[in-house]
Amino acid sequence: MFESKVVASNAVKRHVKVPLLPEICILVAGVVCFYIFPSNLGFLTEIVVMALFVLSLDLLLGYTGIATLGQAAMFGAGAYCAGLFAMYVHPDPLIGLLVAGIIGAGIALVSGSFMLRTHGLSFIILTIAVAELLFAAANQAQDITGGDNGLYGFAVAPLFGIFEFDFYGRTGFFYSLSILALAFLLMRQLVRSPFGLAAKGLREDQERMRALGYPVYRHLMIIYAIAGSMAGVAGGLSAQTVQVVGLQSLSFTLSAEALVMLILGGTGRLYGALIGTVIFMVVHHMAAALDPSTWMLFIGLLLVTTVLFLPKGLMQLFDIFMAWIKVGRRSE
Amino acid sequence: MTIKQSTGLTVESLRAGYDGTCIIEDVTFAIQRGERLGILGRNGAGKTTTLATLMGLTQYQGGLLYFEGQDISRMTTFQRARAGLGYVPQTRDIFTSLSVEENLVAGLAGQPKERVDDAYSWFPRLKERRCNYGNQLSGGEQQMLAVARALMSAPSLLLLDEPLEGLAPLLAEELMGKIRTLIDHTGIGCILVEQHVDVVLNFSTQVLVLERGVPVYQGTPDELRNRPDVLEGAIGLAKTA
Numbered sequence: 001m002f003e004s005k006v007v008a009s010n011a012v013k014r015h016v017k018v019p020l021l022p023e024i025c026i027l028v029a030g031v032v033c034f035y036i037f038p039s040n041l042g043f044l045t046e047i048v049v050m051a052l053f054v055l056s057l058d059l060l061l062g063y064t065g066i067a068t069l070g071q072a073a074m075f076g077a078g079a080y081c082a083g084l085f086a087m088y089v090h091p092d093p094l095i096g097l098l099v100a101g102i103i104g105a106g107i108a109l110v111s112g113s114f115m116l117r118t119h120g121l122s123f124i125i126l127t128i129a130v131a132e133l134l135f136a137a138a139n140q141a142q143d144i145t146g147g148d149n150g151l152y153g154f155a156v157a158p159l160f161g162i163f164e165f166d167f168y169g170r171t172g173f174f175y176s177l178s179i180l181a182l183a184f185l186l187m188r189q190l191v192r193s194p195f196g197l198a199a200k201g202l203r204e205d206q207e208r209m210r211a212l213g214y215p216v217y218r219h220l221m222i223i224y225a226i227a228g229s230m231a232g233v234a235g236g237l238s239a240q241t242v243q244v245v246g247l248q249s250l251s252f253t254l255s256a257e258a259l260v261m262l263i264l265g266g267t268g269r270l271y272g273a274l275i276g277t278v279i280f281m282v283v284h285h286m287a288a289a290l291d292p293s294t295w296m297l298f299i300g301l302l303l304v305t306t307v308l309f310l311p312k313g314l315m316q317l318f319d320i321f322m323a324w325i326k327v328g329r330r331s332e
Numbered sequence: 333m334t335i336k337q338s339t340g341l342t343v344e345s346l347r348a349g350y351d352g353t354c355i356i357e358d359v360t361f362a363i364q365r366g367e368r369l370g371i372l373g374r375n376g377a378g379k380t381t382t383l384a385t386l387m388g389l390t391q392y393q394g395g396l397l398y399f400e401g402q403d404i405s406r407m408t409t410f411q412r413a414r415a416g417l418g419y420v421p422q423t424r425d426i427f428t429s430l431s432v433e434e435n436l437v438a439g440l441a442g443q444p445k446e447r448v449d450d451a452y453s454w455f456p457r458l459k460e461r462r463c464n465y466g467n468q469l470s471g472g473e474q475q476m477l478a479v480a481r482a483l484m485s486a487p488s489l490l491l492l493d494e495p496l497e498g499l500a501p502l503l504a505e506e507l508m509g510k511i512r513t514l515i516d517h518t519g520i521g522c523i524l525v526e527q528h529v530d531v532v533l534n535f536s537t538q539v540l541v542l543e544r545g546v547p548v549y550q551g552t553p554d555e556l557r558n559r560p561d562v563l564e565g566a567i568g569l570a571k572t573a
Contacts, residue, residue, distance in 0.1 A: 194438070194445065198441075200427065210408070211389070213413035213485050214410055215410050216410065
């Protein structure tokens, strides 16, 4: 009797693990959206790019406890770099994306080398300052960046020499979606690795991590560079798919919106970054279509409601649902 | 044997504190591999500050601090940990949002992942609870996790700050027995700060008694048992349990 119960309980516990399931889900969801909203591919691509950007922020804030309001610095630098690279060096999108990622990591390393020696409010102010400096520099360097008019007129070569970036945005959408799925896979591996778990340890107690033998500053620098690289790639994707880079890619508003998306979805969960981005962008899109002057009111109400009733973000709804299923199973 | 040839920790006339205030002064002792030093004293005597100073968590104000033949007084906390000092603080500092296994992996600090299995062999209870989060553990389990995490980095000297605080007597006895076995088995040194005088006297090979940050006694546990003046004055006990 007892044995049969144990066997039954083990059977319930046994999960069929499908490798790459989350990434497959992202790709399937993207394909479904492609067929449901074929005339909104530009907007869908924007969501995918933002999701990648918010993921980079999640690595910093959600997993390592680094609160920043200047992540747009790396996004914008990646975007301008990808645009300029396509214009003056080589139009290949993948090489351009690689360069955008390297530039994002480079900006993060240089700025992080002094910023990460500070904490809390000082750090946040410095992140804003760095992004504003780059914003001002891009605005001043009109000959290179196009200033207020933005950088445009660059062409991106077909992906793998086959898929052209068409007017409808099909190639851009699937290209961005694939990069997001790949980045998600890498992030999942990273946060599960000893390195990622040490990042969580840093979030909880840096002093303890030092006492355990971790070079805290070096670890923070690496994480900041990885997140910077991801943000750079997101910026590069934005430049390649839209083929215009504006000053807003370096703006404080972009950093702040990414933070709102992350908090909305839930920090430190990866999926939270995706869900928060989708909800924010869709509500923004719909509310702006209804009334362009009051869309921020809708976003504000959504954020306040979420923070008040779901302090862990919209992902908390998933936790509640899973707890409810567990209770149901037990009562059976 | 000179300080630089020593294989253990040598502390001479150590002064340290916080924000310019001196908390411990003239602290002197030496401990070799395989030895166990117990530090006793009333609350506020400077026991925790002494351990924190060894880890570089306070303001060093003077004195000699040599570990395994090298001057560690100017080293950062992480360098001291890498040099072989394992520290279990009074607050345990378990990462509550991480599971037991994740806590152990996060504490690897460059050690191979197989060390996690070693931790489970030292404390099988942790293996049973490996999926539980830090805040879902009992006080004893948290302490086991803190000790296991410190031992995983293969230290040559373990610093334990009141590991039995808040534990039931039976559990405290079991944990202390386990710690003693592990220390004997690995041959490392250990400095134990503890309020329970009898535990310290039974565990240690030498004892240091602090009073208001200054050493007032240093010797063997047996000698201390015959010093009622120290037991009464500095520790507040008429006689040991």
